[in-house]
Amino acid sequence: VLSNLQQLAGKDMPVIVRTPLVANLNDSVEDMQRKAAFLAGLGNIQLYELLPYHPLGEGKRAALGLERPKEPLEAPGAKRLSVLLEVAQKAGLNVRIAGLAAKDRGGMQQQLQLN
Numbered sequence: 001v002l003s004n005l006q007q008l009a010g011k012d013m014p015v016i017v018r019t020p021l022v023a024n025l026n027d028s029v030e031d032m033q034r035k036a037a038f039l040a041g042l043g044n045i046q047l048y049e050l051l052p053y054h055p056l057g058e059g060k061r062a063a064l065g066l067e068r069p070k071e072p073l074e075a076p077g078a079k080r081l082s083v084l085l086e087v088a089q090k091a092g093l094n095v096r097i098a099g100l101a102a103k104d105r106g107g108m109q110q111q112l113q114l115n
Helices: 002-010 029-042 055-063 078-090 102-114
Strands: 015-021 045-052 095-097
Touching (some): 002 015, 015 029, 029 045, 029 078
Parallel strands (some): 015 045, 045 095
16 A cells, blocks of 8 residues: 555655544554654645544444454544544644544534534
8 A cells, every 4th residue: 555655656646545543553643643744755645534433344344254353443532533633734734534424523523623
């Protein structure tokens, strides 16, 4: 994936990057700083979308006979998302939080604005 992004940057092609975020798995400030620095260095990232984890794929996991993780997967909270959004923005990226269900979108956006 990283080499593909670098190839697209070399061709000056605009790219939208989407990163699923899972609480306590890939939502640390350090992880976001590394991701954001890499993406900002490419120079062709049109939009960076942060996707809070959603259990939509659980049915597919069961249908494929895959084991469930020992620890339940959860989305990062609103405060954590706000911090990660700010980290990516400080790197110079155009960032938004995407993938929220309509019923969650208003409340989450309101919480993000308060933090």
